Amino acid sequence: MMDQHDLLEELVTANRILANEGVLDSFGHVSVRNPENPNSFFLSRARAPAIIEASDIMEFTLDGTSIGAEPGKPYSERFIHAGIYEARPEVNAVVHNHSPSVIPFSVTGKKLRPIMHMCAPIGDDIPTWDISHKFGESTNLLVTNIDMGRDLAACLGGRTMTLMRGHGSTVVGRSLREAVFTAVYMELNAGMQMKAMALGEVTYLSPGEIAAIERGRAGFTFERGWENWCHEVDRPYVPGNWDFGEGYSRADRQAGG
Numbered sequence: 001m002m003d004q005h006d007l008l009e010e011l012v013t014a015n016r017i018l019a020n021e022g023v024l025d026s027f028g029h030v031s032v033r034n035p036e037n038p039n040s041f042f043l044s045r046a047r048a049p050a051i052i053e054a055s056d057i058m059e060f061t062l063d064g065t066s067i068g069a070e071p072g073k074p075y076s077e078r079f080i081h082a083g084i085y086e087a088r089p090e091v092n093a094v095v096h097n098h099s100p101s102v103i104p105f106s107v108t109g110k111k112l113r114p115i116m117h118m119c120a121p122i123g124d125d126i127p128t129w130d131i132s133h134k135f136g137e138s139t140n141l142l143v144t145n146i147d148m149g150r151d152l153a154a155c156l157g158g159r160t161m162t163l164m165r166g167h168g169s170t171v172v173g174r175s176l177r178e179a180v181f182t183a184v185y186m187e188l189n190a191g192m193q194m195k196a197m198a199l200g201e202v203t204y205l206s207p208g209e210i211a212a213i214e215r216g217r218a219g220f221t222f223e224r225g226w227e228n229w230c231h232e233v234d235r236p237y238v239p240g241n242w243d244f245g246e247g248y249s250r251a252d253r254q255a256g257g
């Protein structure tokens with residue numbers, strides 16, 4: 001297991017990669033569960049992801065309460081992360097983003113679906129969470145308390161990602177590298193899917209193809225992407241550990257509905 005220093009450096013790298021790949025801009029955030037205390041997670045203070053340092057990172061409990069050092073104001077939307085870590089014990093990383101190509105799918109009823117093999121991890125049943133359904137027509141669309149975070153987590157269910165109407169999306173993974181990989185290919189898929197839809201009728205990956213890709217995907221694939229992305233943001237590449245333990249499968253992820 002990575003020690004805490006290395007894990008926080010990995011979280012800095014994840015922030016830099018997601019900013020460089022256009023998934024995060026000045027806003028959005030990525031967190032990682034504390035492997036030594038599964039009831040807490042690490043997330044930067046409210047700062048643009050491209051310039052985050054390890055000294056900006058704070059620790060929060062699963063109701064979004066800050067514990068430990070407080071280098072600055074926390075993200076108001078830390079409850080997204082809290083609600084999901086509470087609901088999904090196997091999830092160790094969460095990316096909340098306003099990734100530009102996914103927004104049109106959150107407001108039109110057109111389904112975001114994988115059209116290319118690298119994008120299979122986004123899944124073939126992506127829901128859209130609409131904050132107004134439970135919290136009314138007068139919110140500012142942000143997830144600013146734990147009730148909202150829990151409602152979002154319930155919509156996500158056992159899936160890899162959910163869209164958020166008029167706001168963005170949230171992606172989860174068993175590790176930072178997996179969540180970053182899925183988020184990068186989510187944004188690419190959304191852009192390519194809109195181009196394909198403009199050309200004509202689209203043939204999407206079938207559920208069987210998506211399942212086969214998930215079964216066959218190994219740590220090697222994530223590592224190849226991660227190493228390249230580290231190079232692009234001038235961060236050190238540290239080979240990853242891909243032992244996720246038992247009991248994790250696509251079926252598990254779908255079980256929550």
Ligand SMILES: [Zn+2]
Binds near residue numbers: 028096098
């Ligand atoms: Zn947001």
